Amino acid sequence: MTDVHTREQRSRNMAAIRSRNTKPEVRVRRVLHAMGFRFRLHRKDLPGRPDIVLPKFRTVIFVHGCFWHCHRCKYGSVVPATRAEFWAAKRGGNVARDRRHAAALRRLGWRVVVVWECEVRTDAAAETKLRELRIGR
Numbered sequence: 001m002t003d004v005h006t007r008e009q010r011s012r013n014m015a016a017i018r019s020r021n022t023k024p025e026v027r028v029r030r031v032l033h034a035m036g037f038r039f040r041l042h043r044k045d046l047p048g049r050p051d052i053v054l055p056k057f058r059t060v061i062f063v064h065g066c067f068w069h070c071h072r073c074k075y076g077s078v079v080p081a082t083r084a085e086f087w088a089a090k091r092g093g094n095v096a097r098d099r100r101h102a103a104a105l106r107r108l109g110w111r112v113v114v115v116w117e118c119e120v121r122t123d124a125a126a127e128t129k130l131r132e133l134r135i136g137r
Contacts, residue, residue, distance in 0.1 A: 003082045024117045025051050025063040031126040037135065046110070048101030059111040059135055062098070066117045070095050073118045 003010055020042060029052060032039060040053040050060035066075035070091050080087045102112045113133055120126035 020051070022063065022065065022117075024065070024115075024120050027120055027123060027126050028052065028061065028063050028115055028130070031120075031123055031130055032135075035127070035130065047104035047108075048098070050105070054135065057111070057135060058109060059113060060105055061113045061115060061135075062102075063115050063120070064098070064117065067091075068094055069098060069116075071116050071118065073116070075118050076116075 005013065029039070029041075032052065032054075037054060038056075040055060042049045042051065043053045046053065046060065048062070051063045052061040053059075054061070064071065066073050067078060068091065070076050098114075102114075105112050113135070115126075115129060115133075119129045
């Protein structure tokens with residue numbers, strides 16, 4: 001199947017995808033702040049530059065996009081119609097890198113929490129998910 005976009009359109013679309021300050025990440029931060037937590041963002045001195053760092057609780061939070069990190073949900077199980085082999089390798093590499101970073105953080109004594117994009121589609125869902133994780137307890 002051919003792509004419905006031209007090469008220039010596809011390039012522009014892909015360039016617009018952010019790695020930081022995504023909507024799900026901002027939503028999680030907003031809810032955490034409302035719950036009374038204070039945190040740091042994208043600390044460069046930690047493996048994987050976690051999206052959110054709660055130093056007081058030695059906890060890091062990664063907010064993963066379902067597609068990019070191969071979540072087992074309807075959003076993460078999408079197989080691209082074009083360049084399937086490239087995307088399988090790219091996404092598989094993301095998952096392997098995530099595992100390496102999580103292991104390194106655990107060795108350093110950090111609690112690693114992963115929040116998936118599909119779990120925090122609304123503020124209410126984000127708050128429910130964060131309460132389930134029992135951060136700070």
